[in-house]
Amino acid sequence: MGAALADALAPECRVTVVDEGTPGRGTTANGFAWINANRTLDETYFDFRVAAMREWERLAREFGTPQWHVPAGNLMWADNEESRAELAARVERLLSRGYPARFLSPADVAVIEPAVRVPDDAHVAHFPGEAFAHASQAAQALVKRAKSAGARLITHHRVVTLTQDHGRVNGVELATGDLITADHVVCAAGWQSSRILGTAGVRLPLVDAHAPGSPAPGLTATTTPARLLRGVIHAPRMHLRPDWNGGLLLAARDLDVATDLATPAATMEARAVELLARARDILPGLEPGVAVRDVRRGVRPMPEDGFPLVGPVLPGLYVAVSHSAVTLAPHLARLIAREVLDGTPAEALAPYRPGRGGGHTSATAFV
Numbered sequence: 001m002g003a004a005l006a007d008a009l010a011p012e013c014r015v016t017v018v019d020e021g022t023p024g025r026g027t028t029a030n031g032f033a034w035i036n037a038n039r040t041l042d043e044t045y046f047d048f049r050v051a052a053m054r055e056w057e058r059l060a061r062e063f064g065t066p067q068w069h070v071p072a073g074n075l076m077w078a079d080n081e082e083s084r085a086e087l088a089a090r091v092e093r094l095l096s097r098g099y100p101a102r103f104l105s106p107a108d109v110a111v112i113e114p115a116v117r118v119p120d121d122a123h124v125a126h127f128p129g130e131a132f133a134h135a136s137q138a139a140q141a142l143v144k145r146a147k148s149a150g151a152r153l154i155t156h157h158r159v160v161t162l163t164q165d166h167g168r169v170n171g172v173e174l175a176t177g178d179l180i181t182a183d184h185v186v187c188a189a190g191w192q193s194s195r196i197l198g199t200a201g202v203r204l205p206l207v208d209a210h211a212p213g214s215p216a217p218g219l220t221a222t223t224t225p226a227r228l229l230r231g232v233i234h235a236p237r238m239h240l241r242p243d244w245n246g247g248l249l250l251a252a253r254d255l256d257v258a259t260d261l262a263t264p265a266a267t268m269e270a271r272a273v274e275l276l277a278r279a280r281d282i283l284p285g286l287e288p289g290v291a292v293r294d295v296r297r298g299v300r301p302m303p304e305d306g307f308p309l310v311g312p313v314l315p316g317l318y319v320a321v322s323h324s325a326v327t328l329a330p331h332l333a334r335l336i337a338r339e340v341l342d343g344t345p346a347e348a349l350a351p352y353r354p355g356r357g358g359g360h361t362s363a364t365a366f367v
């Protein structure tokens with residue numbers, strides 16, 4: 001989110017990016033990064049996500065079809081009566097909204113993803129307009145472009161507090177005690193944003209990632225090289241796609257839900273092995289020597305109501321925090337850049353203000 005924002009802002013103003021690590025290494029490096037609007041029922045949010053999918057395509061054209069944006073579609077199959085009915089209803093709903101979707105014959109599946117074995121009785125849907133990102137690499141490319149447009153990058157420095165002058169946020173203080181002043185501070189610190197915002201008395205309505213059983217933390221695993229897939233696969237018991245290093249990126253809803261911040265490393269590793277075993281059912285050609293490469297715990301920035309939290313929260317202070325921020329970041333960044341630079345609220349962001357729903361934040365928004 002911060003990388004996309006720096007890229008959108010840098011050509012027009014002086015930008016300083018502060019990261020306690022390096023850009024692209026937070027949750028962005030530890031998610032699944034499927035770019036889609038596949039399951040979004042809220043119509044306004046659906047349209048917003050479709051616009052965000054288009055924005056990724058525009059960005060990829062600007063960068064000359066980079067390897068970090070993979071518009072290879074998504075295959076999804078259902079293998080029991082209930083899930084078949086759900087998938088059929090979803091395909092129909094998406095088609096009625098002009099979203100590319102269709103059912104495939106086994107022969108079609110063999111053309112699109114030759115390495116994938118689908119059970120004979122499964123119904124397979126294909127969503128050719130969907131994509132995935134190698135999100136960490138994308139973030140790094142965006143920051144690099146922002147730097148070449150004049151942005152300053154400060155890495156391995158933690159923001160400890162927001163500084164204020166006469167009721168206006170005017171910068172940040174780093175753990176070293178150094179101060180950075182700014183006309184506008186945008187907090188895009190993902191799931192850890194509350195730590196920073198709290199120093200100015202702003203409460204963000206995010207799901208508590210530290211609570212036992214919290215849905216915010218999730219698990220993915222990668223494998224050693226196995227160049228078998230092209231795009232995203234959603235099978236009944238897992239989802240997978242190619243990873244940047246030539247292996248597979250593996251995930252499953254049940255194992256993700258079972259993971260929280262207290263899950264021991266040994267359990268995480270056992271879940272990675274289980275994911276690889278499930279992948280072998282789907283990819284019979286997976287070489288026996290392919291092994292788990294690493295297991296990752298990512299923490300979702302999860303707004304309580306599921307929608308992005310974007311907008312001014314105090315004079316001088318703007319928030320940009322969202323789940324699905326890989327899908328949304330380039331689109332959000334363009335809209336936010338115009339709001340911050342011109343001071344004109346973007347209509348498309350109106351449903352996603354942090355103060356919605358009876359004032360979740362303790363501060364009032366400026367317009």
Ligand SMILES: Cc1cc2nc3c(=O)[nH]c(=O)nc-3n(C[C@H](O)[C@H](O)[C@H](O)COP(=O)(O)OP(=O)(O)OC[C@H]3O[C@@H](n4cnc5c(N)ncnc54)[C@H](O)[C@@H]3O)c2cc1C
Nearest residue numbers: 001020026027028031032033034159190218298324325327
């Ligand atoms: C398992 C899993 C699967 C997911 N699947 C998808 C998906 O398929 N599609 C999708 O769109 N999204 C998905 N997401 C969500 C998506 O990954 C996140 O919404 C997105 O990565 C958040 O990006 P961000 O820039 O807000 O946060 P981050 O990537 O966490 O970046 C925040 C940055 O802020 C820095 N920071 C934090 N605190 C400070 C501080 N005090 N001082 C300085 N720097 C600080 C961090 O170092 C970090 O670099 C998934 C997430 C998970 C965990």
